[in-house]
Amino acid sequence: MNPFDSRFWRDFDWALALVPIVLVSFGTVFIYSSQPDEAYWKRQLVFMALGLVSMAVFALTDYRKWLQFAPFFYGLALLGLVSVLIFGSVVNGARAWIRIGSFGLQPSEIAKLATILMLARFLAQPRRGSLTIREIAIAGGIVALPVGLILLQPDMGTALTFFPVLLTMLFLSGLRKRLLAVAVCGALVAVVLAWGFVLKTYQKERIQMAVMLMAGDTDQVSRQQKRAQGYQSIQSMIAVGSGGPFGKGVLQGTQGRLGFLPERHTDFIASIVAEETGFAGALAMLLLYGAVIWRLTGIAKLSADRFGALAVMGLAALLGFHIFVNLGMVLGLMPIMGIPLPLLSYGGSSLLMMFMGFGLALSVRLRRFVN
Amino acid sequence: MSRFSDEAQNFDARLSVVMYITLGFFLLLGVRFWVLQVVNHESYLVKSNENRIREIPIPAARGNILDRNGRILVDSRPAFNLIVNREDLKKQNLDDLLFVLRDNLGIDPDWARQQIEDPLAPKSRPVVVKQNISEADRAWIEAHEYEHPELNVALQPQRIYPLGPILGHVLGYVGQISDAQIKAILPEFEGARSGDVVGQAGIERSHNRTLMGKEGTRRVVVDSRGRFVEEIELVEPVPGQDIVTAIDIDLQMIAEEKLAATKLNGVAIALDPRNGEILALVSHPSYDPNLFAGGISPEDYAVLRDNPDKPLTNRAIQDIYPPGSTWKTVMAMAGLSEGSMKPNEGIPCGGGISIGSRFAACHGSHGAPNLERAIAVSCNGYFYRVGLRLGVDKLHKWATAMGLGKRTGVDLPNETPGYVPDAQIKLRWKKKDDDPADKKYRWNDGDTVNAAIGQGYDRPTPLQMVHAFGGIAMDGHFTTPHVLKTARSNGVEPERGFEDPNVVDIPLDPIAFKYVMEGMRQVVTSGTARRAEVPGFDVCGKTGTAQVVSIRTGATGKQKEHAWFVGFAPKPEEGRLPEIAVVVLVEHGGHGGTISAPIAQAIIAEYVRKTRGVVEGAAADAAAGDEAIVGVDSVDLEGSDEPAEADAADTSGDPAGVPAAPVPTIIPRVSTGGSSTPLPAEAQPPQQFSPLQGVMKDRPPAAPPPVPAGSRQ
Incomplete structure (x- = not known):
């Protein structure tokens, strides 16, 4: 199918193409507000331009080509993850970046998309009945490789994002209810084990803090804990809460502009949005994200084959999980995990990956009747 | 319609489950935004303001x-x-x-x-x-x-x-x-x-x-x-x-100087009995307030606190003393007013009086003096008998009426009330376990006799004594002693003077008043306080030599009596009010007439010099205390431009952060050379500190204000 075909224009999902552009533009305003430095907002616009180009390329490419290319892409991503451990530079304690000139590339972002495609390819193989244990184990293995490499960086937050994707895709592929229950129990056991043996003290404190903040009252948290771990969460809650129904006005947020918020152009960009545009802005943001996920699910439903449906839903799960964890962090519902808000947060790799994903979804929709 | 290869996988239903879970999460986020931004908005707004303001x-x-x-x-x-x-x-x-x-x-x-x-x-x-x-x-x-x-x-x-x-x-x-x-x-x-x-x-x-x-x-x-x-x-x-005080620094300097010259501890107060203004107040030894100005170190404070001479105590209002014979003025006023004796009645001295088995002696044998003579020679025998006639209740009534044994209300902190005797005082101080009926807690004639000559249970402060004498000299008009004269306007609060909260007028018997005044005049002209006379100014007063220890113990050094002089001038007459009342108390100074009266004389003489310009027949009294008048070249000392030694006590620069103060100077080093003492009071022109307020570093003052040389470490 090509753009000169009238069906192209009929089946092109305009909403899915436009809403992300709106979200990125919206986010750029607040990147400017929190870091009024050309380096940030201008680059974000450059990334969006690159993202739009890749979206177009992916949309015009027949997504079924990825059935073929997925292993290659997956292998490339793994190679990237290995090389970042060798050549990467450390930012915020994790060796997650490969510097190319003045730009940095995060192979873990690309790995997310590659893993989704690889999983979709594997799970889309024709079969009857529910997934077998062996199939589940292989799917787990596909995820375990990149996760293991990412944990070596170490970047716990990014590593975590793979699991909801895996779970969603397994579930949609016909995971038995019994197995689902076992998986949930296994996850709980893993959490307990992690608490006992894996997590470092500072990580535990963050989680304890988060539980306290969930109650909503920052005053309950002791002074000591505030200083130690809760500072970022509390400052973010203050930013959000002080925004009120309609916000302090764009470029008027004191929490962000006076520097009380950490990582305000990346992980805490939503705090700035909420502070400056209030509940109205926050609600608009939620609705826009909701629209994107709704469109993705719609495409999955229309997909002509299982590969397309699973790939699109993997992407939707990834996006949903990012949104929930990031906003949860901003709202004091989740511990600080260093997970950006897709499309709004400053960051090129994530943006490129998201737009490629949307391009893929568009391609799935365009080719829904072609079989 | 089922798609893909297998209906058992039920893809569409599973997709719906995923959608509902996602919707649930979004609702949770929305509610949380609403709670923070709408429900609890106010409290977070306050917190964000606290953050930045x-x-x-x-x-x-x-x-x-x-x-x-x-x-x-x-x-x-x-x-x-x-x-x-x-x-x-x-x-x-x-x-x-x-x-x-x-x-x-x-x-x-x-x-x-x-x-x-x-x-x-x-x-x-x-x-x-x-x-x-x-x-x-x-x-x-x-x-x-x-x-x-x-x-x-x-x-x-x-x-x-x-x-x-x-x-x-x-x-x-x-x-x-x-x-x-x-x-x-x-x-x-x-x-x-x-x-x-x-x-x-x-x-x-x-x-x-x-x-x-x-x-x-x-x-x-x-x-x-x-x-x-x-x-x-x-x-x-x-x-x-x-604040403009009532203090006259010239009088103060004379008083400081004279008292310091005795090398003993003591008090000197001069006040204006007409309105209660305190013209001078010395409690010796003193301390240097500059030590405290930059925060005193614990060591320096301990030195002051533990000094046996108690430099931190303002003896004028915080210490109590037996008033000795100065008390006889109070007794005379009370006795005459109550009709215990007539002014011209001769009451035998008898060299003392027998009370039970005890004999209370007089210091001489004065025959049967009348009131004026008894005051002039300070006859104990006379006043023992007046005391017995008067009784402790009336003594208490009159002493209290004259403001003795209670706070004067002076505008200085921590004034002590002292006490004067009443019939129950011994009982009040009884040991907890003793029987209240015990004889030793009953007031007896021996106590009355002691109280009649300013011993025993008489314990006023020096300020109370000068306040009482001033009030008597004002014919029963008692004003509250005070230091504040005016509080100047600061642009918001208007200027205000001192408003006396407690003026007391006691109608005095005119005859009693006349005779007591005459008696006190004779004390100075021909009695025990001849060294207090300032020619032409009719000084009146009464000396006191108050026993500190039992009369039988040797009276040397620290055991010497407290030397008192309390007086006023000029003697009140028709159309003339007393202008200055003075008390001088020298601890363990011996005889009041010898050591205290000359100091009072110097203060009063300085007052006369300042108000009248000259002292008639200066140095007429050869005895003592007249250096103050001799050698004054300039009558008007207020024009002096002697620089002040204001920076002597600068307490800056201790590297430990605790401002170190110089070794405390407890005893003022006042020259004893009379009025040639420089007058540091005329320091600099009143230097109004400009409110250059809590400067933040972003806006430092253009230049530091000049600091007196030598004040830097």
């Missing part, structure tokens, strides 16, 4: 204290202090900061920690961690603005007392308000908060609210590192009111 207090200039002729007794000099903004310390490690302060600014870490962690001080108020910082310190702080935005230089006034220990007890000193003082909610500290510098003694304390003024504030926006962004509000401070 700092209230920087601007100290109000404390009022100056002047003598009655406008000469500076106390003023303030600007000093640079290092302050730490505690709100900006939140994210910092305090230990690291304390190391930085120690290594670069020489501040004792333990002391600084105490200041910074003071739990009572409001978090929003910066704390001073080093006073009087040097030029080099300021340069360092400004150079490290970026690393340490919590450190600021503030221009804050420091109190200076140019006269040093002279008038120390009257002026008092300032210091940070203590936790106990905040909790006690004292009227003089109303409106003061932790960290405020308030008056701790003397006028500084009793008139603290007048002097303190009202702090101003700058509300500024700061960033997360505490750096200045912009000012949003400025409330100018209201300076404190200047």
